[in-house]
Each structure stands twice: as C-alpha cells, then as structure tokens.
Amino acid sequence: MSSVALSRLLAFVAASASLALAQDPTSTPTPLADKHFNYPDQVPYQADPDNGVRGTQSGFNICNSTTQNQDSLCQTAFLDFLDDFCLWSAPKPDSTIGETEHEEVAWCTQPKHGTRLIPAGALQGVQFIKTPGYLQVTGFIDQTKINLQADDFGGELDPHGADLRGNPLGGLVYSNNLPSKSGDNNTYTQVIEWHNFMGSNQFCMKVCDPADPQAPQLCQHIYDRIGVQYNCPSQPTNGTFEVCEGENQDPPGIFTSNGQVMTYTQPPESLGAITIQPYTVRMPASSNCVTFQSSDLYKALPTPSGASSASGASAIGTGASGRPVSGSATRTGSGAGPTATGAADTNAANTLKISAFATVFGALFAAAFLS
Ligand SMILES: *[C@@H]1O[C@H](CO)[C@@H](O)[C@H](O)[C@H]1NC(C)=O
Ligand SMILES: *[C@@H]1O[C@H](CO)[C@@H](O)[C@H](O)[C@H]1NC(C)=O
Ligand SMILES: *[C@@H]1O[C@H](CO)[C@@H](O)[C@H](O)[C@H]1NC(C)=O
Numbered sequence: 443m444s445s446v447a448l449s450r451l452l453a454f455v456a457a458s459a460s461l462a463l464a465q466d467p468t469s470t471p472t473p474l475a476d477k478h479f480n481y482p483d484q485v486p487y488q489a490d491p492d493n494g495v496r497g498t499q500s501g502f503n504i505c506n507s508t509t510q511n512q513d514s515l516c517q518t519a520f521l522d523f524l525d526d527f528c529l530w531s532a533p534k535p536d537s538t539i540g541e542t543e544h545e546e547v548a549w550c551t552q553p554k555h556g557t558r559l560i561p562a563g564a565l566q567g568v569q570f571i572k573t574p575g576y577l578q579v580t581g582f583i584d585q586t587k588i589n590l591q592a593d594d595f596g597g598e599l600d601p602h603g604a605d606l607r608g609n610p611l612g613g614l615v616y617s618n619n620l621p622s623k624s625g626d627n628n629t630y631t632q633v634i635e636w637h638n639f640m641g642s643n644q645f646c647m648k649v650c651d652p653a654d655p656q657a658p659q660l661c662q663h664i665y666d667r668i669g670v671q672y673n674c675p676s677q678p679t680n681g682t683f684e685v686c687e688g689e690n691q692d693p694p695g696i697f698t699s700n701g702q703v704m705t706y707t708q709p710p711e712s713l714g715a716i717t718i719q720p721y722t723v724r725m726p727a728s729s730n731c732v733t734f735q736s737s738d739l740y741k742a743l744p745t746p747s748g749a750s751s752a753s754g755a756s757a758i759g760t761g762a763s764g765r766p767v768s769g770s771a772t773r774t775g776s777g778a779g780p781t782a783t784g785a786a787d788t789n790a791a792n793t794l795k796i797s798a799f800a801t802v803f804g805a806l807f808a809a810a811f812l813s
Contacts, residue, residue, distance in 0.1 A: 521633070521636075523685070531585070577648070578649075622654070639674065684732060685732050
C-alpha cells in the first residue's frame with residue numbers, strides 16, 4: 443500500500459471510529475480486489491455482503507433479464523468493445539460522483555447484461571482502444587442522462603477505496619476481449635484491476651488484463667485527483683466513434699524527464715488544491731483507427747424521458763468532420779500531452795476535443811473524494 447493510501451486509510455479509520463458506526467474493529471473486510479468469481483457460475487448475489495463502516499452493498503451482482511431495466515441496481519459491469527461497455531454512475535437523478543461513489547450502478551450500451559442502458563444521445567464521441575495491457579474507452583457524454591449534475595467534475599471509481607471494499611462497494615467487472623484472450627465472445631474473464639473516471643461530461647473506463655503483471659500499475663488507483671488526462675492519456679474526438687489499437691500508456695504517475703524515470707506523488711487533499719501541473723504526460727501512440735456511426739453501434743438505447751427523439755443516437759456522430767479515418771490515423775505522442783495538437787489535428791472537432799480534455803485537469807483540481 444502506498445503511503446498516500448495508508449495515510450488515507452488511517453484518516454478514514456480515525457474518522458469512522460469517532461462516528462462509532464457498527465463495524466467490528468477486529469474484522470478486516472476481504473479487499474474487493476481479492477474476490478475472484480468466474481462468470482457467470484460463481485458470481486454471488488452480492489460480492490460484498492458485509493456490513494462495514496460504509497454500510498452494505500447497495501445493489502447486487504447477479505444480473506439477468508429480470509434486472510434489465512432503467513431502475514436496475516446491477517453492479518456487474520463489462521468492457522468488451524466499442525459497442526458493448528458499461529460505465530459506473532449514480533442510481534438517482536441529480537447526483538454527484540463524489541457523493542454516490544459507494545453506490546454507483548452499471549450503465550451499459552447493450553441490453554444483455556441485466557443493467558440500465560445509457561440513454562440514446564448521451565454518448566457523444568467514444569474511442570475504444572486495445573493495447574497489449576488493457577482495453578479502454580474514453581469519450582464524451584451528456585452526463586445528465588446518467589443521473590449526474592451537469593457541472594459535476596466527478597471522480598474515480600475503482601475496486602479499492604480507503605476501506606478496500608471498492609467504489610462502488612461490491613462492483614465487479616468482466617470482459618470477453620482481454621488482450622491475452624481472443625475470439626470467444628461468450629467467455630468472460632473477471633477484471634481484477636480497473637478504473638473509471640466520470641465527470642465534466644467525459645469518461646474513461648480502463649480494464650487491465652489480469653494476465654499482465656503490470657495490471658496494477660496500468661490501472662493504478664492512487665491518482666484520483668488528477669483525472670483522465672493523466673490516468674487515461676488518449677485522444678478521443680467529440681462526435682467520432684472509433685476503434686483503435688495502441689501501445690500501453692506509461693502507468694499513471696510514472697513519467698520520464700531528462701531521461702530519468704520519475705514517480706509523481708499526489709499531494710494529500712489536506713494540502714489543498716493541486717495548482718501545479720503534476721508532470722508532462724506521454725501520449726501513447728494509437729493506430730489502425732476505424733470509425734463507426736453511432737446509429738450502427740447503439741441500436742437498443744432508450745430515449746430518455748422528456749427528451750426530444752430528434753436528439754437520439756442516430757443524430758450523433760454522422761458529421762465527424764476532418765479526422766483521418768480507418769488506418770491512416772497513426773498518432774504518436776511527442777510527450778506534449780493532450781494540450782498539444784497533433785499534425786493531423788487541425789479541424790474544429792479536434793480543437794474542441796483538446797480543449798475539453800484539457801479543462802478536466804482544471805476541474806479535477808477541486809476534486810475531493812476517496813480513491
Ligand atoms: C436473476 O437475477 C435476480 C436478481 O439478482 C436473481 O434473484 C435471480 O435468481 C436471477 N435469475 C436467474 C435465473 O438466475
Ligand atoms: C465478437 O464481438 C465483436 C465485437 O462486438 C464482433 O465484431 C464479432 O463479430 C463477434 N464475434 C462473433 C463470433 O460473434
Ligand atoms: C461534445 O459535442 C456535443 C455535441 O456537439 C456538445 O453538446 C458537447 O458539449 C461536447 N462535449 C464537450 C465536453 O465538449
């Protein structure tokens with residue numbers, strides 16, 4: 443455990459003790475990241491049935507056609523492909539990630555996982571990338587359609603947290619498309635290390651291949667305050683839906699400066715907002731990007747209540763102007779990070795993308811929640 447995590451744990455334990463909530467102090471919960479269940483036969487009704495200082499798991503993990511609805515409390519998520527992934531978000535409208543991280547539910551793009559569906563038109567641009575070590579989706583979302591306040595700058599969900607029970611408590615993640623597996627869409631492998639950044643109308647969900655010894659580093663969970671730009675360096679374009687291949691990013695917090703490999707230490711929240719740029723992030727190269735129409739990808743998403751059907755998924759992503767399509771778009775990182783424009787990035791959509799991703803760092807300065 444890092445000193446950051448340890449000091450947070452100690453602070454959390456101290457705060458919890460003073461609240462005198464009902465947890466047997468001699469019992470240590472099994473860390474969520476140590477709970478392994480084959481899918482679907484071993485998945486329990488709740489991965490975290492304990493009653494701890496943060497209460498009990500709010501939802502459940504056995505999800506099927508009877509739990510497939512927009513009030514579902516399913517907490518089993520998937521990241522398979524551009525057309526088949528889930529994000530964690532709040533169960534009730536008008537929420538913030540910071541206040542609901544313990545109880546997030548899965549919002550998915552396919553009606554086959556027993557979860558809520560991300561409403562039509564919410565996804566505005568998504569990049570799915572497969573690297574040797576992980577799968578990742580990053581992109582743009584109207585987060586009000588998944589129960590978040592319009593201006594919520596959000597935070598990080600991961601299977602750790604100060605009490606090691608995860609955010610959400612008991613949340614499980616599976617994939618049928620991990621780099622070390624291939625071909626069989628019906629075989630799902632539990633992802634042990636993953637992280638999901640939600641907020642500022644953007645998201646990153648990354649699942650690290652458990653077969654890769656670097657998984658804990660690539661899906662590091664201790665840099666919750668510095669956002670997608672550092673944890674998921676990538677170049678999604680608002681309005682574009684694409685599948686890419688790519689190289690691994692440098693693990694969050696690890697960077698090279700003057701030829702020396704350095705480790706960033708995220709300051710504790712008690713020291714106030716992070717006002718100095720943490721470090722210069724290396725943009726990992728992507729290649730063989732293929733674009734899709736969102737109307738071909740997300741066919742089963744419900745129109746949100748009260749919304750005009752004209753803003754449905756089919757209206758989005760058809761005008762992706764300018765970006766090189768399929769195969770030609772190899773982008774290598776120069777180390778300048780998402781604030782720099784690549785040679786091909788001269789169109790309006792990319793300018794929007796870059797400024798939007800750049801603002802997340804600013805927004806996350808103020809973030810204050812448990813990793
Ligand atoms: C479907 O999911 C519900 C809720 O988790 C569970 O109670 C039920 O047993 C499941 N049904 C089947 C057939 O697995
Ligand atoms: C597996 O899933 C991928 C992504 O959705 C799809 O392109 C492919 O056709 C599927 N394979 C089979 C055999 O269904
Ligand atoms: C993405 O594009 C949509 C549609 O043009 C726009 O409403 C939204 O504000 C953009 N998102 C960001 C974060 O720039």
